[in-house]
Amino acid sequence: xxxxxxxxxxxxxxxxxxxxxxxxxxxxxxxxxxxxxxxxxxxxxxxxxxxxxxxxxxxxxxxxxxxxxxxxxxxxxxxxxxxxxxxxxxxxxxxxxxxxxxxxxxxxxxxxxxxxxxxxxxxxxxxxxxxxxxxxxxxxxxxxxxxxxxxxxxxxxxxxxxxxxxxxxxxxxxxxxxxxxxxxxxxxxxxxxxxxxxxxxxxxxxxxxxxxxxxxxxxxxxxxxxxxx
Amino acid sequence: xxxxxxxxxxxxxxxxxxxxxxxxxxxxxxxxxxxxxxxxxxxxxxxxxxxxxxxxxxxxxxxxxxxxxxxxxxxxxxxxxxxxxxxxxxxxxxxxxxxxxxxxxxxxxxxxxxxxxxxxxxxxxxxxxxxxxxxxxxxxxxxxxxxxxxxxxxxxxxxxxxxxxxxxxxxxxxxxxxxxxxxxxxxxxxxxxxxxxxxxxxxxxxxxxxxxxxxxxxxxxxxxxxxxxxxxxxxxxxxxxxxxxxxxxxxxxxxxxxxxxxxxxxxxxxxxxxxxxxxxxxxxxxxxxxxxxxxxxxxxxxxxxxxxxxxx
Numbered sequence: 001x002x003x004x005x006x007x008x009x010x011x012x013x014x015x016x017x018x019x020x021x022x023x024x025x026x027x028x029x030x031x032x033x034x035x036x037x038x039x040x041x042x043x044x045x046x047x048x049x050x051x052x053x054x055x056x057x058x059x060x061x062x063x064x065x066x067x068x069x070x071x072x073x074x075x076x077x078x079x080x081x082x083x084x085x086x087x088x089x090x091x092x093x094x095x096x097x098x099x100x101x102x103x104x105x106x107x108x109x110x111x112x113x114x115x116x117x118x119x120x121x122x123x124x125x126x127x128x129x130x131x132x133x134x135x136x137x138x139x140x141x142x143x144x145x146x147x148x149x150x151x152x153x154x155x156x157x158x159x160x161x162x163x164x165x166x167x168x169x170x171x172x173x174x175x176x177x178x179x180x181x182x183x184x185x186x187x188x189x190x191x192x193x194x195x196x197x198x199x200x201x202x203x204x205x206x207x208x209x210x211x212x213x214x215x216x217x218x219x220x221x222x223x224x225x226x227x228x229x
Numbered sequence: 230x231x232x233x234x235x236x237x238x239x240x241x242x243x244x245x246x247x248x249x250x251x252x253x254x255x256x257x258x259x260x261x262x263x264x265x266x267x268x269x270x271x272x273x274x275x276x277x278x279x280x281x282x283x284x285x286x287x288x289x290x291x292x293x294x295x296x297x298x299x300x301x302x303x304x305x306x307x308x309x310x311x312x313x314x315x316x317x318x319x320x321x322x323x324x325x326x327x328x329x330x331x332x333x334x335x336x337x338x339x340x341x342x343x344x345x346x347x348x349x350x351x352x353x354x355x356x357x358x359x360x361x362x363x364x365x366x367x368x369x370x371x372x373x374x375x376x377x378x379x380x381x382x383x384x385x386x387x388x389x390x391x392x393x394x395x396x397x398x399x400x401x402x403x404x405x406x407x408x409x410x411x412x413x414x415x416x417x418x419x420x421x422x423x424x425x426x427x428x429x430x431x432x433x434x435x436x437x438x439x440x441x442x443x444x445x446x447x448x449x450x451x452x453x454x455x456x457x458x459x460x461x462x463x464x465x466x467x468x469x470x471x472x473x474x475x476x477x478x479x480x481x482x483x484x485x486x487x488x489x490x491x492x493x494x495x496x497x498x499x500x501x502x503x504x505x506x507x508x509x510x511x512x513x514x515x516x517x518x519x520x521x522x523x524x525x526x527x528x529x530x531x532x533x534x535x536x537x538x539x540x541x
Contacts, residue, residue, distance in 0.1 A: 045237065057238075082238070114390055131311075132318040133353070205322040210357060217364055224371065226387070 061085045068148050068190050078141050078194060086147020089154050090119045093218075096157050097225055118217065123147060126210045130199065133206055137198035146211070149191035153215065156183035157222050164227055176223060184219035188212050317352040317431070325354055332439040335473045341439070342432050342477055350431035355438020359404050362441055365448050366400075367393040370512035373452045377514055392512060403504050404441065408433040411478075414493065418485055426480045436477050440470040444505065451513050459513070463505055471498050 045053060061084050094115035127142040135142075160176045192208050199207045306313040328345045335341065370392060412430045419427055428436075447466035451459050474497050482490040 111390075129318075129353070129357075132315050134315065134318075202321040202323070206320070206325060206353060210360075213357075213361060213364065220364075220368055 057082070057084060061088070064144075064148050065151060068151050072193070078137070078145065081141045081144035083140070083144060083147065086123075086144065086150065089147060089150045090116060093119070093150065093154050093157055093222075096154075096161060097221060115221065118221075119147075119150065122214045122217070126214055129210055130195065130207045133203050134200050135195075135198045135207065137195065142195065145191055145194045146214070149187045149194075149215075150218065152183035152186040152190070153180075153218050153222060156180050156219075157225075160222060160225065161227075164225075168226065180219045180223045184215050187215045191215075317350070319349060320351040320353055324349075325351075328354055328435075328439050329358075329442050332473050333443050333469060335469060335476055337476065340477060340480065341436055341473055342428060350429070350435045352431070352434070355404055355434055355441075358438055358442045358445070359400050362445055362448070363393065363397045363400050365445055366396045366508055366512050369448050369452050373454060373513045376452065377454050396508070396512065399504070399508070400441070403500075404434070404437055407500055408437050411493075411497070415481060418482075418489065418493075422485050428477075428481060436474065440473045440501075443470045447505075448508075451509060459509065463509060467502060467505055471501050474498070474501065 060080060060082060064082075064085055094112045097115050098112050123143050123146040126146060127139055130137065130142060131139065137145075156179050159179050163172050163175050163179075166172060188208075188211060191211050195211065196204050196208060306316070324345075331339070331341055331345050367389075371389060374389075408430065412428070412433050415427065415433075443466050447462045450462040453459070475494060478497060479490075479494065482493050485493075
């Protein structure tokens with residue numbers, strides 16, 4: 001640093017000998033860039049019709065449903081998280097699980113609030129567990145993945161209801177058992193395909209087990225659903 | 230960031246954390262990443278987690294505690310940061326598996342705490358073993374009810390969801406309050422009598438949590454509606470988990486006066502028996518109950534028919 005200063009001293013000394021007359025006009029144009037940067041033009045969604053906004057969100061939700069049905073390790077689900085899909089699935093599942101036992105005196109099936117609480121509280125607990133074990137996924141991304149992977153179980157619920165329309169004997173029970181088992185393993189497989197990458201390798205089983213338990217309990221609720229006679 | 234049109238709709242995690250905290254944050258992130266090269270510890274997810282960035286913002290001491298943490302000392306983070314709780318989950322899959330197996334097969338010479346946990350008590354095992362036990366009790370109780378009432382045409386199957394909450398309350402309070410009471414008791418006796426062995430609160434919670442693991446297969450066996458099978462499985466499970474507890478706490482208590490030591494051990498075993506038998510009695514109905522119910526119904530029918538005959 002000192003050498004640079006020494007070498008710069010003669011330079012500046014030379015410059016100081018130059019006299020600058022104050023009459024040299026400075027010409028040029030001063031442009032104040034009017035208008036916002038291009039980012040704003042691209043992302044200003046305030047002026048578009050409401051239909052566009054809704055369709056865009058619906059398309060994003062639909063794209064994620066497709067990702068769940070064919071689980072590949074894509075990062076689209078993780079990057080652009082949203083909670084609309086999980087909310088839709090949770091409400092649908094809770095509504096469909098509610099149509100059973102009308103008797104309010106007996107211990108009936110799960111109420112709407114119980115299903116809601118189990119799904120959301122369970123997802124939060126599993127997310128906290130994976131973060132405490134050292135996972136790198138963020139809180140809402142994990143909630144998003146767990147919520148979207150309930151979709152096979154919701155489909156199974158619809159199928160079970162249709163099967164129950166035909167009767168509730170042993171055959172229908174076996175069919176429902178197969179459907180629920182298949183969809184519960186699909187859910188677990190889909191969510192671990194997204195979540196397991198974010199864990200340190202020697203703790204993967206510790207993270208997958210609570211997810212397995214979560215979907216198992218939801219599958220149990222679906223399987224034991226018995227409509228009111 | 231992605232420059233698609235969903236930019237504004239996305240949660241701005243990375244940007245907000247880094248832009249708000251300015252240059253100071255950069256300096257500490259660099260130093261910590263250098264030191265944290267070998268550990269799994271969480272600088273990455275602290276940046277990406279909205280939950281923890283709030284705590285970092287509010288706590289200027291967090292940086293000092295982070296460096297202390299990485300220099301090899303454990304559990305020195307203040308209790309309001311996320312890292313403090315992460316130290317309780319610092320286990321790996323094979324460690325959890327070994328701990329569960331060690332609780333299933335107790336050996337007289339081996340102390341569970343000293344062998345498996347001494348370095349590293351964790352909360353993962355107790356929490357998830359209790360959660361599994363809660364759901365297994367509720368589900369198996371439901372199945373056993375279904376099997377017991379199988380031939381009864383009047384029985385309408387209901388999945389009783391209230392039982393899940395009751396089971397959860399019972400098991401989690403057992404797994405938390407009894408260790409708390411036991412720890413307080415041991416601390417009090419330690420003040421009076423110098424014991425060779427003393428356990429921290431987390432180690433006691435660990436022992437209790439892992440000792441409940443043997444109940445999971447036992448509860449599955451309770452589906453079979455025969456009393457002999459159920460009582461046999463209860464006795465075996467009680468022996469195994471009770472011996473884990475006894476072998477663990479006897480060294481901590483034996484230096485005390487004999488009466489106090491025996492009293493403490495008896496209380497531990499008695500509470501354990503109470504939990505097992507209580508769960509079995511409340512959640513699992515027996516064949517005798519079902520038969521008496523059917524007899525009562527049949528009795529009412531036969532009693533009413535003579536009266537109708539008399540009326541005719």
